Amino acid sequence: TQTQFYLHNAAFDYINNLDISQHKAVEIGTMCVVCNHCSAKKCKYEPPGLCCNNGNVSLLSIEQLPEPLLSLMDGDDQSSHFLSNIRKYNSCFQMTSFGASKEVNEPGLKIQGHMYHRIGLLLPVEEELPKFVQIYFMGDEQESTDRRCHLMPSVHTIQSLQNMLHEHNNFVRSFKSVLQDPELRDHKVIIRADKTPAGEHKSRFNAPTTNEVAILLLDQDAGKRDIILHQRDDTHQRILETHHSHDALQYPIIFWKGQDGYFINILSLSSGKKVTASDFYNIMVRSISSNHILKCRELFHQYIVDMNSKIESECRGKELKQFGLPQPRTEKSGISEEVLRETFYNKEELKEFVASNETKLTSDQANVYRKILDTIDHGGFFFLDAPGRTGKTFVITLLANLRSQGHIALAVASSSIASTLFAGGRTARSTFKLPLDLVRYDSPTCNISKGTVPAQVLIEC
Numbered sequence: 194t195q196t197q198f199y200l201h202n203a204a205f206d207y208i209n210n211l212d213i214s215q216h217k218a219v220e221i222g223t224m225c226v227v228c229n230h231c232s233a234k235k236c237k238y239e240p241p242g243l244c245c246n247n248g249n250v251s252l253l254s255i256e257q258l259p260e261p262l263l264s265l266m267d268g269d270d271q272s273s274h275f276l277s278n279i280r281k282y283n284s285c286f287q288m289t290s291f292g293a294s295k296e297v298n299e300p301g302l303k304i305q306g307h308m309y310h311r312i313g314l315l316l317p318v319e320e321e322l323p324k325f326v327q328i329y330f331m332g333d334e335q336e337s338t339d340r341r342c343h344l345m346p347s348v349h350t351i352q353s354l355q356n357m358l359h360e361h362n363n364f365v366r367s368f369k370s371v372l373q374d375p376e377l378r379d380h381k382v383i384i385r386a387d388k389t390p391a392g393e394h395k396s397r398f399n400a401p402t403t404n405e406v407a408i409l410l411l412d413q414d415a416g417k418r419d420i421i422l423h424q425r426d427d428t429h430q431r432i433l434e435t436h437h438s439h440d441a442l443q444y445p446i447i448f449w450k451g452q453d454g455y456f457i458n459i460l461s462l463s464s465g466k467k468v469t470a471s472d473f474y475n476i477m478v479r480s481i482s483s484n485h486i487l488k489c490r491e492l493f494h495q496y497i498v499d500m501n502s503k504i505e506s507e508c509r510g511k512e513l514k515q516f517g518l519p520q521p522r523t524e525k526s527g528i529s530e531e532v533l534r535e536t537f538y539n540k541e542e543l544k545e546f547v548a549s550n551e552t553k554l555t556s557d558q559a560n561v562y563r564k565i566l567d568t569i570d571h572g573g574f575f576f577l578d579a580p581g582r583t584g585k586t587f588v589i590t591l592l593a594n595l596r597s598q599g600h601i602a603l604a605v606a607s608s609s610i611a612s613t614l615f616a617g618g619r620t621a622r623s624t625f626k627l628p629l630d631l632v633r634y635d636s637p638t639c640n641i642s643k644g645t646v647p648a649q650v651l652i653e654c
């Protein structure tokens with residue numbers, strides 16, 4: 194049936210309009226299991242250690258929201274309007290831009306490729322309207338509200354959220370103090386990617402604390418992963434997903450205080466091992482009544498997609514076994530890349546090719562072809578010589594017959610150009626590791642050691 198066929202290689206060939214959960218072999222189910230340690234919600238078959246690693250990772254308790262956010266999340270008159278438009282409200286206050294390498298033009302949040310966030314200048318360049326973080330520093334409170342109301346025309350809510358962030362958000366407060374100091378106006382501001390709070394050792398905690406947020410260093414040397422904000426130069430910087438300030442700069446409605454998100458050096462309290470992004474965010478979305486992230490509707494969806502991309506980017510370069518996936522077959526497991534290269538032909542296609550071309554052989558060609566094939570089992574040497582354009586290459590390509598039966602047939606030629614005549618063709622020099630500096634050796638030998646994979650390939654061919 195279509196669904197049986199569909200699951201084969203489904204992860205590599207995603208089809209948007211097929212509902213994979215309908216397949217009888219797929220059970221996603223509801224998130225009906227709650228972890229005893231961290232209260233994270235999980236699906237039935239997710240392992241116990243998936244969230245907090247059986248209590249080994251713990252995050253700080255969630256602080257109560259300040260007003261007006263508390264009422265807006267918890268059902269005052271404005272609440273339903275706010276929650277229905279929460280992504281728009283967040284965009285009014287986000288300090289970084291949100292982008293993807295490919296956007297899909299469909300309703301809802303649909304993107305493809307990599308997601309990224311960029312941050313620009315603290316102050317707008319001349320004749321440009323302030324945007325993102327610049328709106329916080331427009332000078333006049335009313336002007337900032339008006340600018341934000343272009344995006345979300347709800348003056349009262351915008352104004353009260355703006356006041357809340359000016360009062361509570363560590364980034365806004367820190368940036369403001371830099372901008373207000375005339376002596377610092379031409380300095381760049383660095384938000385360090387790796388930091389240890391003054392007087393503390395980083396292994397003391399396994400969750401970032403709010404009072405270490407927004408460490409701003411002026412005009413020091415910046416590392417590759419640091420965020421640099423210029424006040425004057427017209428530059429935009431892409432923020433790495435694994436920077437601790439990434440989440441707070443993009444989601445001020447969720448991280449109203451500028452709290453840290455995941456960063457790559459968080460250590461587990463008990464084991465001292467590094468906490469992964471996946472551990473961190475599984476606990477972030479834990480089910481406890483005070484967890485306002487779960488109430489953020491579309492903003493929560495965006496956040497989940499964004500954090501998933503962060504987890505994926507952290508996974509790049511790791512081994513499959515770390516995710517419980519089967520390892521590719523390697524040299525140690527008996528089949529190496531070299532053997533795979535010589536056996537990875539589509540046998541059915543080759544059989545068709547051979548069947549349709551064998552019948553075309555002239556009697557002389559067929560004679561040569563049969564003689565070579567008959568010698569395969571006990572070995573032999575042949576030198577095929579005939580006038581040009583009489584079909585020597587044609588006969589040799591028909592030795593695809595061997596590959597169609599799963600045998601190894603190495604196609605080698607003396608030059609690279611000649612080797613392109615054959616499928617899988619390589620130069621004799623590289624295939625047999627022929628020594629090039631014949632002058633220096635009395636009896637030069639090929640550099641293929643016994644018991645190695647190249648030797649195995651030659652033995653099998």
Ligand SMILES: Nc1ncnc2c1ncn2[C@@H]1O[C@H](COP(=O)(O)OP(=O)(O)OP(=O)(O)O)[C@@H](O)[C@H]1O
Pocket residue numbers: 553554555558579580581582583584585586587588
């Ligand atoms: N029996 C055959 N039936 C159909 N086409 C053939 C046959 N033998 C050879 N050809 C075609 O004739 C052309 C020349 O053949 P091929 O390139 O194999 O000759 P060659 O002897 O290798 O030439 P050269 O010595 O110049 O390299 C090719 O297009 C090939 O497909």
